[in-house]
Amino acid sequence: MVQTYLSFKLDTRRKRKDGTFPIVMRLSYNGDTRYITTGKSCCTNEWNSRSSTVNKLHPYASTINEHLKEQLERYRGIIAELKTEHISNIGQLKDTLAGRVVAPQTVNEFWHQEIERLKLAGKHGNARNYLSALGGIKKHKDLNIHFELIDYNWLIKLETSLLHSVSLQTKVNFSGS
Numbered sequence: 001m002v003q004t005y006l007s008f009k010l011d012t013r014r015k016r017k018d019g020t021f022p023i024v025m026r027l028s029y030n031g032d033t034r035y036i037t038t039g040k041s042c043c044t045n046e047w048n049s050r051s052s053t054v055n056k057l058h059p060y061a062s063t064i065n066e067h068l069k070e071q072l073e074r075y076r077g078i079i080a081e082l083k084t085e086h087i088s089n090i091g092q093l094k095d096t097l098a099g100r101v102v103a104p105q106t107v108n109e110f111w112h113q114e115i116e117r118l119k120l121a122g123k124h125g126n127a128r129n130y131l132s133a134l135g136g137i138k139k140h141k142d143l144n145i146h147f148e149l150i151d152y153n154w155l156i157k158l159e160t161s162l163l164h165s166v167s168l169q170t171k172v173n174f175s176g177s
Contacts, residue, residue, distance in 0.1 A: 003028075003029075004027070004028065004029045004079050004093070005026075005027075005028040005029075006025055006026070006027060006028075006072060006075055006076065006079075007025070007026045007052055008023055008024070008025055008026070008038070008052040008053075008068055008072070009023070009024055009025075009026045009035070009049075009052070010022075010023055010024075010042070010044065010047040010049070011023070011024045011035065012044065016041055018041075019043060020041035020042055020043050021041055021042070021043070021044065021047075022037060022038070022040070022041045023038045023040045023041060023042065023047075023054075023064075023068065024036060024037055024038060025037075025038055025071065025072070025075070027090065027093065027094055027097065029090045029093050030089075030090065032089070032090040033090070034090050034091070034094045036094060036097060036098055038067070038068060038071060040054075040064050040067060040068065042054050042058050042064070043057075043058075045057060046058040046061070052068075053065045053068070054068075075097050078096065078097055079093075079097075082096065105146065105147065106143065106144050106145055106146055106147075107143040107144075107145055107146075107147060107150070108134075108138075108143040108144050108145075110147070111130065111134050111143065112134075114130060115127045115130045115131055115134070118130060136162075137158070137162070139165075140158060140161040140162055140165065141154075141157075141158050141161070
């Protein structure tokens, strides 16, 4: 099981107009890190980085700390209930924790999103290769299938079909005709 870590941090990279900085939850999953906004903020002298809490210099320290504690407990509860083997990346986990409902994605939808991402990044050659590979695989399997439904047998059947197709294309006739 992949370890998930949650902690609070004062995001001093983003100063607000009132001079405070946002308090964010640091989410670490499978070696990646993302930040989730808490909706709370304070000044640098009001933040205790050791305990990751707002200190008594802030007029609403106890209220903010209680809110942070509740948020941390709620997120830990969600993570404990999740079947993390169905969470494929930190973005999915962040969306789940933030309450954004993420519909299960099909392989076809994911592949097209990747192609668009590559085009936006200016990697048009890679995008063409992905599109070509997608077309080749679609000749053998319907990719309008959710990732959760793909198992070892599904992959073996796809591999067998692809290998059979390649072997038919590369046969050479040595009969002398």
